[in-house]
Amino acid sequence: MTWIIFAFVGILSGAIIAWALDMNSPKELMQGAMGGLIAGLMMSAMLPH
Amino acid sequence: MLLTLFGYIRTPVQTVLVLSTVLCLFVGAVFRYAYQGLNSLMLMPNEFLGGIILHPITALLTGLFLAGGLKASGGFEALKVLLRYLRKSPLGLVGTLVILINLPVISSLPCGRILAAALLPLLFTFGFEGGLGLLTKAQLVVLIGAFTRNAMGSCGPSPIGGVGQIAEGFLGSFFATASDGILRAPQAFSLMLGTAVVALFLKMVSQKLYPDDVALRDAPVSSPGQRRMEPEITAPLEGYLALVVFVISLLIAIFQPFGKMPVQSVLVAGALLMIVVCRIRLTDLLEGIILLPVTAMAAGFLAAGALAATGGFNALGVLLNSLVNIPFLGVAGMLAIFVQFQTILPLSCARILTAALVPVLYLFGPAKFGFLDWSQLAIVMAAYIINATTSCGPSPLGGGGMMGEGTMRAETGFIKGAYTFASMAIMAPMAAIYMKFLNLSIFQPSDPRFLGDIVTIGEFALVIAAVNILFISVGSSIFSGNASKNFVVQLTGFLFSGAIGGGILAFALFEHNIWAILQGTAGGIFAATLIGLMVPKVLSRRMTATLSGPEV
Numbered sequence: 189m190t191w192i193i194f195a196f197v198g199i200l201s202g203a204i205i206a207w208a209l210d211m212n213s214p215k216e217l218m219q220g221a222m223g224g225l226i227a228g229l230m231m232s233a234m235l236p237h
Numbered sequence: 238m239l240l241t242l243f244g245y246i247r248t249p250v251q252t253v254l255v256l257s258t259v260l261c262l263f264v265g266a267v268f269r270y271a272y273q274g275l276n277s278l279m280l281m282p283n284e285f286l287g288g289i290i291l292h293p294i295t296a297l298l299t300g301l302f303l304a305g306g307l308k309a310s311g312g313f314e315a316l317k318v319l320l321r322y323l324r325k326s327p328l329g330l331v332g333t334l335v336i337l338i339n340l341p342v343i344s345s346l347p348c349g350r351i352l353a354a355a356l357l358p359l360l361f362t363f364g365f366e367g368g369l370g371l372l373t374k375a376q377l378v379v380l381i382g383a384f385t386r387n388a389m390g391s392c393g394p395s396p397i398g399g400v401g402q403i404a405e406g407f408l409g410s411f412f413a414t415a416s417d418g419i420l421r422a423p424q425a426f427s428l429m430l431g432t433a434v435v436a437l438f439l440k441m442v443s444q445k446l447y448p449d450d451v452a453l454r455d456a457p458v459s460s461p462g463q464r465r466m467e468p469e470i471t472a473p474l475e476g477y478l479a480l481v482v483f484v485i486s487l488l489i490a491i492f493q494p495f496g497k498m499p500v501q502s503v504l505v506a507g508a509l510l511m512i513v514v515c516r517i518r519l520t521d522l523l524e525g526i527i528l529l530p531v532t533a534m535a536a537g538f539l540a541a542g543a544l545a546a547t548g549g550f551n552a553l554g555v556l557l558n559s560l561v562n563i564p565f566l567g568v569a570g571m572l573a574i575f576v577q578f579q580t581i582l583p584l585s586c587a588r589i590l591t592a593a594l595v596p597v598l599y600l601f602g603p604a605k606f607g608f609l610d611w612s613q614l615a616i617v618m619a620a621y622i623i624n625a626t627t628s629c630g631p632s633p634l635g636g637g638g639m640m641g642e643g644t645m646r647a648e649t650g651f652i653k654g655a656y657t658f659a660s661m662a663i664m665a666p667m668a669a670i671y672m673k674f675l676n677l678s679i680f681q682p683s684d685p686r687f688l689g690d691i692v693t694i695g696e697f698a699l700v701i702a703a704v705n706i707l708f709i710s711v712g713s714s715i716f717s718g719n720a721s722k723n724f725v726v727q728l729t730g731f732l733f734s735g736a737i738g739g740g741i742l743a744f745a746l747f748e749h750n751i752w753a754i755l756q757g758t759a760g761g762i763f764a765a766t767l768i769g770l771m772v773p774k775v776l777s778r779r780m781t782a783t784l785s786g787p788e789v
Binding site: 189192193194201202204206208209211215219220226227228230231235 | 327329330332334338340342343373379417418422432433436440675679698699702
C-alpha cells in the first residue's frame with residue numbers, strides 16, 4: 189500500500205513541479221509526472237513496510 | 238533571538254547565541270544557588286555540556302568533507318555527463334529535474350546540508366551564468382528553491398540519526414516497532430507534496446513579491462535564427478570513480494548492510510577511499526567544509542544546552558500547557574499551535590528545539606497529562622516532526638535555506654514565505670492524515686483498514702493541494718506594486734491556510750468533534766498569524782538597513 193500511495197504523491201508532485209517550472213505542455217507534464225513516479229517509488233523502497 | 242530574527246540586532250547569529258548562552262547560564266546559576274544550593278550549582282556545567290548534541294555537527298562536517306572530495310576529483314562533472322544522458326532519455330529535462338529535486342528525501346541523510354552542499358553548484362550550472370543555459374532565471378529560482386526545501390526537510394525521515402528518530406524513541410513506549418521508522422513515511426509523503434507547493438509558491442508569489450531581489454541573470458536575447466550551442470562537458474576518470482565512491486558511501490550509510498555503524502565513520506571512510514583511488518589531496522576535501530552552518534549549529538546547540546540545564550525548556554512546556562485553559566483554544570487549539578512552533582521560531586537546526594519540545598509533547602499523552610491516547614500522540618508527533626524538521630529551511634539564523642538563497646543570488650528572506658507556508662499549510666496536516674489513515678494500521682496491526690483509508694489519504698492530498706494552490710493563484714493575481722498591500726494579501730492567505738491546517742489536525746485527532754475542530758481552527762489561525770507576520774514585507778531595504786544602519 190505504501191508503494192501505491194507514494195506512486196500517487198510522486199505523480200502529483202512531479203506534475204505540479206513541471207508546471208511550476210513553466211514546462212506545461214502535455215508531454216512535459218507527463219515527463220514531470222514520470223519523474224515524480226520514479227522518485228515516489230524510490231522513496232517507497234527506502235521505507236519500512 | 239526574536240530581535241535577531243527581525244534584524245534589530247546586527248551582529249552574527251553565532252555571537253548572539255553565544256552571548257545568550259552566557260547570560261542564560263549566569264541567570265540560571267544565580268537562581269540555582271539561591272533555591273537549590275551549592276551542590277545543584279556544581280552539577281550545572283555537566284548538565285549544560287550533556288545538553289549539547291554533537292551528532293548533527295559531526296555528520297555535517299563529514300558530509301561536507303566527502304562532498305569536497307567529489308568536487309576536487311571532478312565528480313560533479315561526471316554527474317553532469319550522466320544527467321545529460323538522462324535528459325536525453327524519455328524522461329527529458331523536466332523528469333530529470335523532478336528526480337533531482339526529490340533526491341534529498343530519497344537519500345535521507347542526517348543533515349540536508351550535506352547533499353545541498355554537493356548538488357547546489359550543479360543546479361546552478363543549469364542557468365545562463367552556470368554555463369548550460371538550459372533554464373531561465375525564473376525556472377532556476379524555482380529549481381534551486383524547491384531542491385533546497387526538499388533537502389532541508391530530508392533530515393527528518395533519515396534512518397541514520399534523523400530528527401524524527403527523537404520522537405520515534407518516545408513513541409516506542411507503546412508502538413513496539415516504532416524505531417523501525419513509524420514517522421518516516423508520513424514525513425516523506427508530506428515533504429514530497431510540500432516541495433511541489435513550494436515550487437509553485439516561488440513561481441507565483443515570491444518572484445512577484447520580490448522581483449528585484451534575485452541577482453541571477455537571464456541569457457541575452459539572441460536573434461531568432463541563432464541556435465544556442467550546448468557546451469561540451471567531459472569528466473575525468475577520477476570523477477566517475479569519486480561518484481561511485483560517493484554513491485556507495487551514501488548507500489552504506491543509509492542501509493547499513495554491514496551492521497549498525499555511525500554515519501560519520503562511513504563518510505570518512507569513503508573520503509579516505511577517494512583520496513587513495515582518485516588521488517586527491519586532504520586539503521581538497523577540507524575545502525568542501527562550509528563554516529557558516531557548522532558554527533551556527535554549534536552556537537545553537539550551545540544555547541540549547543544552556544536552556545536545558547537552566548530549565549528554560551521546562552518553562553516553555555508549562556507555558557504551552559497553560560494554553561489549554563484558554564476556552565477557544567483548548568487541547569486541539571493548543572496542539573495546532575504546538576505543531577507549528579518551530580516554524581514560528583525557526584532556528585539554524587531543527588534538532589535544537591526538537592530535542593527539547595518532543596519530551597513536552599510526549600507528556601501530553603498517557604504518560605502524564607492524558608490529553609491524548611497513544612494513537613493521537615502518534616498523529617500529533619507526525620505533524621510536529623515534519624514541521625520541526627523543515628524549520629531550518631526558512632531560518633535566517635544560519636538556516637539551510639540560506640544555502641539556496643546564496644546559490645540563487647537572492648536576498649536573505651526570499652524563500653521564507655514559500656517554505657513556512659508549505660510547512661504550515663501542507664506538510665503538518667498531510668503528515669497527520671497519513672499517520673491516521675495508513676501508518677497506524679501498519680504499526681498497529683490490530684487496526685487494519687487499508688484500502689478505504691488509502692483512498693481517503695489520496696482525497697485529502699488532492700483537496701489540501703488544490704485549496705492551497707487556489708489560494709496561491711488568487712493571491713498571485715491580486716499582487717500589485719504596493720508592498721504593504723501585497724503583505725496583507727499574503728498574510729490573509731496564510732490565515733486561511735492556517736485555519737484549514739489547524740482544522741484538519743483537529744479532525745485527525747478528534748474526528749467529528751465540531752468543537753475540537755473549531756478550537757483547532759482557532760489555534761491554526763493564531764499560529765498562521767505569527768508565521769505570516771515573520772515573512773518579510775520587502776527584502777532589499779531591510780537587508781540594507783541591517784547591514785548599513787538606520788540612517789541609510
